[in-house]
Amino acid sequence: xxxxxxxxxxxxxxxxxxxxxxxxxxxxxxxxxxxxxxxxxxxxxxxxxxxxxxxxxxxxxxxxxxxxxxxxxxxxxxxxxxxxxxxxxxxxxxxxxxxxxxxxxxxxxxxxxxxxxxxxxxxxxxxxxxxxxxxxxxxxxxxxxxxxxxxxxxxxxxxxxxxxxxxxxxxxxxxxxxxxxxxxxxxxxxxxxxxxxxxxxxxxxxxxxxxxxxxxxxxxxxxxxxxxxxxxxxxxxxxxxxxxxxxxxxxxxxxxxxxxxxxxxxxxxxxxxxxxxxxxxxxxxxxxxxxxxxxxxxxxxxxxxxxxxxxxxxxxxxxxxxxxxxxxxxxxxxxxxxxxxxxxxxxxxxxxxxxxxxxxxxxxxxxxxxxxxxxxxxxxxxxxxxxxxxxxxxxxxxxxxxxxxxxxxxxxxxxxxxxxxxxxxxxxxxxxxxx
Amino acid sequence: xxxxxxxxxxxxxxxxxxxxxxxxxxxxxxxxxxxxxxxxxxxxxxxxxxxxxxxxxxxxxxxxxxxxxxxxxxxxxxxxxxxxxxxxxxxxxxxxxxxxxxxxxxxxxxxxxxxxxxxxxxxxxxxxxxxxxxxxxxxxxxxxxxxxxxxxxxxxxxxxxxxxxxxxxxxxxxxxxxxxxxxxxxxxxxxxxxxxxxxxxxxxxxxxxxxxxxxxxxxxxxxxxxxxxxxxxxxxxxxxxxxxxxxxxxxxxxxxxxxxxxxxxxxxxxxxxxxxxxxxxxxxxxxx
Numbered sequence: 247x248x249x250x251x252x253x254x255x256x257x258x259x260x261x262x263x264x265x266x267x268x269x270x271x272x273x274x275x276x277x278x279x280x281x282x283x284x285x286x287x288x289x290x291x292x293x294x295x296x297x298x299x300x301x302x303x304x305x306x307x308x309x310x311x312x313x314x315x316x317x318x319x320x321x322x323x324x325x326x327x328x329x330x331x332x333x334x335x336x337x338x339x340x341x342x343x344x345x346x347x348x349x350x351x352x353x354x355x356x357x358x359x360x361x362x363x364x365x366x367x368x369x370x371x372x373x374x375x376x377x378x379x380x381x382x383x384x385x386x387x388x389x390x391x392x393x394x395x396x397x398x399x400x401x402x403x404x405x406x407x408x409x410x411x412x413x414x415x416x417x418x419x420x421x422x423x424x425x426x427x428x429x430x431x432x433x434x435x436x437x438x439x440x441x442x443x444x445x446x447x448x449x450x451x452x453x454x455x456x457x458x459x460x461x462x463x464x465x466x467x468x469x470x471x472x473x474x475x476x477x478x479x480x481x482x483x484x485x486x487x488x489x490x491x492x493x494x495x496x497x498x499x500x501x502x503x504x505x506x507x508x509x510x511x512x513x514x515x516x517x518x519x520x521x522x523x524x525x526x527x528x529x530x531x532x533x534x535x536x537x538x539x540x541x542x543x544x545x546x547x548x549x550x551x552x553x554x555x556x557x558x559x560x561x562x563x564x565x566x567x568x569x570x571x572x573x574x575x576x577x578x579x580x581x582x583x584x585x586x587x588x589x590x591x592x593x594x595x596x597x598x599x600x601x602x603x604x605x606x607x608x609x610x611x612x613x614x615x616x617x618x619x620x621x622x623x624x625x626x627x628x629x630x631x632x633x634x635x636x637x638x639x640x641x642x643x644x645x646x647x648x649x650x651x652x653x654x655x656x657x658x659x660x661x662x663x664x665x666x667x668x669x670x671x672x673x674x675x676x677x678x679x680x681x
Numbered sequence: 682x683x684x685x686x687x688x689x690x691x692x693x694x695x696x697x698x699x700x701x702x703x704x705x706x707x708x709x710x711x712x713x714x715x716x717x718x719x720x721x722x723x724x725x726x727x728x729x730x731x732x733x734x735x736x737x738x739x740x741x742x743x744x745x746x747x748x749x750x751x752x753x754x755x756x757x758x759x760x761x762x763x764x765x766x767x768x769x770x771x772x773x774x775x776x777x778x779x780x781x782x783x784x785x786x787x788x789x790x791x792x793x794x795x796x797x798x799x800x801x802x803x804x805x806x807x808x809x810x811x812x813x814x815x816x817x818x819x820x821x822x823x824x825x826x827x828x829x830x831x832x833x834x835x836x837x838x839x840x841x842x843x844x845x846x847x848x849x850x851x852x853x854x855x856x857x858x859x860x861x862x863x864x865x866x867x868x869x870x871x872x873x874x875x876x877x878x879x880x881x882x883x884x885x886x887x888x889x890x891x892x893x894x895x896x897x898x899x900x901x902x903x904x905x906x907x908x909x910x911x912x913x914x915x916x917x918x919x920x921x922x923x924x925x926x927x928x929x930x931x932x933x934x935x936x937x938x939x940x941x942x943x944x945x946x947x948x949x950x951x952x953x954x955x956x957x958x959x960x961x962x963x964x965x966x967x968x969x
Contacts, residue, residue, distance in 0.1 A: 432920060461863070462916055462917040463917075463920060464907065468907075469914055469916075489909070490908050490909050517909070527836060528836070531836055531838070533864025533865055534864065535903065535908055536891060537887040543839060545839050546836055548806075549806045549807075549837055586792075588792070589790075603794065
């Protein structure tokens with residue numbers, strides 16, 4: 247891997263794949279009237295500025311929780327989704343805008359394997375037919391014989407049987423005419439792999455390829471992937487939520503959170519000494535299969551927020567155990583904190599009557615406001631100050647002013663520091679702690 | 682299972698672990714053949730009338746399902762889920778039922794005003810916390826959690842497991858944790874039952890199972906776990922059998938590297954090889 251991180255860098259020659267500042271935004275479906283009233287378009291920021299390169303023969307692990315955009319990156323690489331912005335290079339060629347016959351030719355060289363092998367196979371198609379299907383689709387390139395001729399059919403059959411043997415689908419002659427329903431989960435995933443490999447691609451995108459498989463067969467499929475890589479010089483983009491599997495498989499690791507890569511670099515470095523608090527959290531929650539090594543963990547709070555309105559500053563800041571006052575605190579963080587405070591019967595006291603109900607608070611950008619009773623405004627400002635003493639220190643410190651205007655209480659936050667990619671010990675991290 | 686104990690039931694897809702949980706609650710499809718006994722505090726649940734069984738469900742034994750996304754009725758407010766359940770078991774006023782529902786929700790860290798929201802207004806982790814609150818509102822003494830964290834993200838999974846453990850202690854509850862994830866079992870269980878193809882193959886304390894597994898299937902399962910210290914991959918040859926015509930003798934014998942002729946002929950009984958450590962293997966003593 248050469249150029250690291252989210253920033254665009256020139257493509258180098260030995261890179262099989264390079265993404266430069268890739269963005270994929272999906273429009274949110276809304277009723278017509280609402281769409282008219284809305285000034286700006288509402289979009290899901292599934293991928294929001296991702297850059298990385300994969301060198302030929304390498305495995306890059308793209309790791310993150312559901313909704314972080316890792317699958318969208320994978321789909322964009324195969325051009326199953328259209329990038330909103332940014333560039334995708336494959337083998338030095340810009341494939342971002344490719345269409346028609348050129349795109350089809352590209353698909354021979356990049357294949358994708360999905361999580362659910364059962365859903366990836368047509369239940370009414372025999373295994374042999376499914377695996378040979380890509381050859382028929384691309385027959386103009388592959389078929390030495392005339393399409394539809396008997397010789398062509400036999401040629402495909404031989405190719406399919408060879409591929410089946412290679413992925414361990416034996417006895418191949420017997421399995422050839424079976425249907426997906428007759429096979430186990432592990433076997434089905436092998437069928438999907440044989441089908442992906444029959445066109446002899448260079449790059450394989452594996453999207454949670456073993457997550458649905460039982461533990462006892464998972465290892466076999468992973469071994470097969472490594473074996474095929476060695477034999478055919480394949481390059482993998484290995485997408486997973488499981489850092490333990492990624493550790494075993496990958497040369498390079500990219501940790502993704504809410505559309506951004508937060509840490510990327512050689513797997514050995516990142517596992518030995520994770521830098522980003524999110525990477526640390528992910529590594530910490532992997533259970534150790536030893537009852538003598540139970541430990542109390544410091545978990546990030548809450549869940550992955552909505553990608554329609556990602557948090558300001560560092561997107562991980564509302565959950566981060568190491569958060570600073572300059573990480574991106576904003577109005578809605580205060581409302582969330584207040585919500586939590588008001589729902590704690592031990593701490594709430596009469597705060598609810600002064601600062602509640604929580605629904606009356608409005609947050610926009612760096613500001614949170616409460617339309618209050620004109621008589622209560624002064625008291626409310628004082629109470630906000632009191633409540634903030636119980637807030638996380640970094641949040642309280644990020645508050646710039648607490649003021650009142652007629653009957654409105656206004657809590658205003660400082661602008662966050664700008665987040666940059668920083669090189670730290672062989673990897674690139676996007677975190678203020680290292681800037 | 683002892684009072685206050687956490688028992689992990691582990692096994693792979695199709696080994697019967699979820700069926701076991703449903704059987705205990707008597708919610709298997711009608712006309713399912715259930716033989717044997719399910720003794721709950723000395724009472725055989727299989728002999729109960731439907732009416733009696735309904736009193737046990739929720740009130741004494743509660744169940745949390747795998748997928749919180751589909752287990753809440755999308756057309757019902759959270760509050761109504763609670764009210765329906767409380768009124769089905771106790772004749773209390775709506776006001777009191779509502780108070781208890783609010784308390785249960787708040788104990789799960791969800792603001793009480795949200796009790797009027799609908800399920801789709803909550804995230805996955807919150808929905809699973811609501812499911813737990815629903816399971817606990819009647820203060821059952823046994824909670825069956827069937828893959829409670831499988832559809833959740835890893836960090837939220839750890840959060841939910843933390844909550845379950847805290848609650849178990851707070852309510853003096855017993856927990857039957859059904860899972861395929863051995864890492865979770867190692868972290869939270871006191872004892873472990875290993876199922877294979879519908880049979881209990883090993884039962885023992887969590888230390889027995891993880892440090893001294895006696896059944897070759899347990900051994901294979903443990904070595905196939907991929908964790909951060911995994912140096913090489915292991916797997917079990919073959920795949921789980923078809924339960925319409927399961928293998929004769931020990932059901933694991935076609936995949937077992939230690940199999941002898943006796944394994945094909947004779948079903949191994951569950952034997953206590955050391956105090957509290959049971960295994961159903963003809964050669965269990967070989968691994969002691």
